[in-house]
Amino acid sequence: MPPNPKPATPLDLPDELRQKIDAIVSRYPESPRAAVLMVLHSLQGRFGYISEDGIRWTAERLGLEPVKVLEVVSFYPGFHQHPVGRLHFRVCRTLSCAMAGSIELMEKLCELKGIDIKAMHGHRNPVLVSDDGEVSVEYAECLAACGFAPVCMVNHDTHEHLTADKAADLLGQYRAKSGETSAAH
Amino acid sequence: MDSIRYIAGKEPHPRERRMIFRNVDREGWDTRFATYVADGGYLELRKALAMKPAEVTAEVRTSGLRGRGGAGFPTGVKWTFIPPDNTKPVYLICNADESEPGTFKDRYILHQDPHQLLEGMAIAAYAVGARKAFIYIREEFPDAARILEEAIDEAVRENILGENILGTEFSLEIIVHRGAGAYICGEETGLIESLEGKRPYPRIKPPYFPAALGLWMCPTIVNNVETLCHVKHVIAMGGSEYAAVGTRNNSGTRILCVSGDVVKPGYYEIEVGRMTLGELIDDVCGGMRPGRALKAVIPGGSSSKVLRGDETFTIRTPDGASSGLALRDIPLDFDTLAACGSMAGSGGVIVIDDSRSISWVLNNINAFYAHESCGQCTPCREGALWMRKITDRVVEGRGTPTDIDTLLSIAGQIEGRTICAFGEACAWPTQSFIHKFRDELTGATSEDNAAKASNPEAVAQRRYLAEAAAAGSAR
Ligand SMILES: Cc1cc2nc3c(=O)[nH]c(=O)nc-3n(C[C@H](O)[C@H](O)[C@H](O)COP(=O)(O)O)c2cc1C
Numbered sequence: 001m002p003p004n005p006k007p008a009t010p011l012d013l014p015d016e017l018r019q020k021i022d023a024i025v026s027r028y029p030e031s032p033r034a035a036v037l038m039v040l041h042s043l044q045g046r047f048g049y050i051s052e053d054g055i056r057w058t059a060e061r062l063g064l065e066p067v068k069v070l071e072v073v074s075f076y077p078g079f080h081q082h083p084v085g086r087l088h089f090r091v092c093r094t095l096s097c098a099m100a101g102s103i104e105l106m107e108k109l110c111e112l113k114g115i116d117i118k119a120m121h122g123h124r125n126p127v128l129v130s131d132d133g134e135v136s137v138e139y140a141e142c143l144a145a146c147g148f149a150p151v152c153m154v155n156h157d158t159h160e161h162l163t164a165d166k167a168a169d170l171l172g173q174y175r176a177k178s179g180e181t182s183a184a185h
Numbered sequence: 186m187d188s189i190r191y192i193a194g195k196e197p198h199p200r201e202r203r204m205i206f207r208n209v210d211r212e213g214w215d216t217r218f219a220t221y222v223a224d225g226g227y228l229e230l231r232k233a234l235a236m237k238p239a240e241v242t243a244e245v246r247t248s249g250l251r252g253r254g255g256a257g258f259p260t261g262v263k264w265t266f267i268p269p270d271n272t273k274p275v276y277l278i279c280n281a282d283e284s285e286p287g288t289f290k291d292r293y294i295l296h297q298d299p300h301q302l303l304e305g306m307a308i309a310a311y312a313v314g315a316r317k318a319f320i321y322i323r324e325e326f327p328d329a330a331r332i333l334e335e336a337i338d339e340a341v342r343e344n345i346l347g348e349n350i351l352g353t354e355f356s357l358e359i360i361v362h363r364g365a366g367a368y369i370c371g372e373e374t375g376l377i378e379s380l381e382g383k384r385p386y387p388r389i390k391p392p393y394f395p396a397a398l399g400l401w402m403c404p405t406i407v408n409n410v411e412t413l414c415h416v417k418h419v420i421a422m423g424g425s426e427y428a429a430v431g432t433r434n435n436s437g438t439r440i441l442c443v444s445g446d447v448v449k450p451g452y453y454e455i456e457v458g459r460m461t462l463g464e465l466i467d468d469v470c471g472g473m474r475p476g477r478a479l480k481a482v483i484p485g486g487s488s489s490k491v492l493r494g495d496e497t498f499t500i501r502t503p504d505g506a507s508s509g510l511a512l513r514d515i516p517l518d519f520d521t522l523a524a525c526g527s528m529a530g531s532g533g534v535i536v537i538d539d540s541r542s543i544s545w546v547l548n549n550i551n552a553f554y555a556h557e558s559c560g561q562c563t564p565c566r567e568g569a570l571w572m573r574k575i576t577d578r579v580v581e582g583r584g585t586p587t588d589i590d591t592l593l594s595i596a597g598q599i600e601g602r603t604i605c606a607f608g609e610a611c612a613w614p615t616q617s618f619i620h621k622f623r624d625e626l627t628g629a630t631s632e633d634n635a636a637k638a639s640n641p642e643a644v645a646q647r648r649y650l651a652e653a654a655a656a657g658s659a660r
């Protein structure tokens with residue numbers, strides 16, 4: 001299958017993003033397949049997760065069997081196959097953060113949003129979404145800021161020293177921010 | 186140097202020697218090209234481009250620079266592993282996956298001093314003959330990826346990267362490639378598979394040594410972010426002067442990342458071997474938390490073997506004599522930590538005090554490896570999960586004393602029997618924690634658990650006996 005700059009699978013992509021993806025693919029003349037992570041990041045940036053159509057579209061764009069894209073999406077914890085919350089919390093679960101109270105932070109976040117923390121058990125670090133879709137939580141493994149534990153990401157931002165007692169405030173700050181942007185639009 | 190001021194509250198400790206982190210937390214510093222150049226940036230690239238590539242590699246060999254990504258392999262030696270008769274393109278990859286638990290140094294270079302990395306990479310690419318290089322950066326650093334792309338664009342505009350750099354024959358394209366949240370992408374062959382757009386299943390060595398058969402089966406040099414930054418300083422100082430920093434066979438500075446139960450955790454750049462573990466903990470990091478005693482240290486990222494706070498090590502000095510060394514007296518270098526049975530690894534020092542339960546700590550580490558095994562090799566995929574499940578039950582008070590030996594036997598069946606060094610990385614914590622803290626771990630288990638009413642085996646046994654009895658009475 002040759003790469004196809006105009007995949008048949010319908011996907012609601014603005015022209016600007018299509019051009020960005022074309023530019024990404026052009027960086028890998030050795031093998032379009034190498035562009036797969038970067039293309040998927042572009043799609044996840046737009047839709048918040050990778051849909052089945054997203055997988056098909058990517059496969060056609062890069063000239064791959066869809067399974068070649070699916071096996072990548074399903075392997076990496078950084079890709080979601082289902083929508084996450086508007087605010088996606090990634091709480092570091094690894095040693096230095098756990099010692100500093102990141103497990104308590106997770107418990108607090110779940111409590112604040114009525115998420116059943118029991119579903120968090122197991123070794124797969126599942127993503128749990130609040131009923132209202134505002135917040136999703138997930139354990140992450142070491143986020144490389146261990147000296148300033150507990151560490152937690154909210155969407156693309158990294159927060160340090162984020163103990164459980166600061167969880168409600170942080171949530172409030174993000175709510176205020178999204179209130180501002182939606183008011184501005 | 187004295188003119189440099191640092192952001193209030195983030196000043197380096199007086200015992201630090203900042204080369205790589207010179208601009209981290211520096212007052213008035215930003216990531217623009219102009220800022221870097223005004224500070225003398227890219228002079229070393231000019232200097233290197235006036236040398237022959239082999240001369241650059243020779244300087245790096247003379248410097249004794251060893252990789253800061255984990256294995257401590259001599260960088261200049263690695264560069265000479267590219268087959269001499271090679272006709273394929275050569276690639277350089279900067280490993281910016283920084284994901285070894287306890288390690289947080291590359292993050293600050295990437296976010297605050299991108300041009301230092303680009304300069305180091307350009308010099309390294311010139312030395313090894315690469316015309317295309319990649320920065321494989323972990324997905325959780327989205328801002329750094331953007332900062333790097335901007336820095337690359339600026340450098341291309343200024344003819345520091347791109348075609349015919351600074352009017353020479355040398356051209357170099359650098360591409361920022363984002364990972365997607367998997368620890369195994371830090372392992373260099375897993376990284377290469379990931380870059381090729383596949384699952385990051387590490388390749389078996391031999392034959393797939395990246396320097397010979399790497400990206401797209403072409404010679405590929407993979408180096409850590411910090412290592413590549415050091416290359417710039419090697420060229421600035423000259424190999425032999427650089428070799429005089431630090432100690433013999435352990436040259437240069439390195440960034441130690443201290444986390445856990447000290448008063449002032451953080452990043453500290455020191456001359457390799459010129460500070461002891463005790464000085465790091467007690468002087469630089471302000472000591473243990475009040476009222477607490479040192480119980481254990483994991484000295485080089487979670488994959489390195491744990492050391493006990495009250496341990497004395499018998500090591501051989503260079504003149505052949507053996508000497509006893511208390512934990513706090515270990516000089517922080519590559520060779521002594523190896524002689525003490527652990528490793529300097531990635532520079533992540535995790536300090537654990539006497540308030541911590543060892544079974545809880547080991548369980549947390551086991552959970553990391555169970556989650557991150559790529560799943561290719563059976564001993565690693567199954568064993569890592571079994572070890573986690575066993576320490577799960579020890580932590581929950583359901584363990585039996587035989588669990589400790591079961592753990593050891595599983596770890597022993599992983600170590601040395603896998604495709605990549607993750608196997609050792611996940612076996613060593615279990616082995617070393619049991620070796621050093623066997624009594625405490627056994628104490629967390631109970632003989633009674635084997636027969637406890639709530640134990641699943643006991644439940645199954647009771648059901649079996651009841652059914653057998655019912656069947657018997659019906660007859
Ligand atoms: C499981 C595993 C994870 C690793 N993770 C990293 C990492 O996050 N960053 C890194 O630079 N090296 C990591 N390494 C080491 C790399 O494989 C490789 O040795 C290193 O990038 C070489 O660079 P250096 O010679 O400059 O140290 C890891 C190795 C293993 C086995």
Ligand code: SF4
Pocket residue numbers: 369386387557558559560561562563565566603604605606607608
């Ligand atoms: S040792 Fe583990 S991580 Fe490494 S290749 Fe095998 S299964 Fe994957």
Ligand code: FES
Pocket residue numbers: 092093094095096097098141142143144145146149151286287288
């Ligand atoms: S352990 Fe949480 S950032 Fe490293």
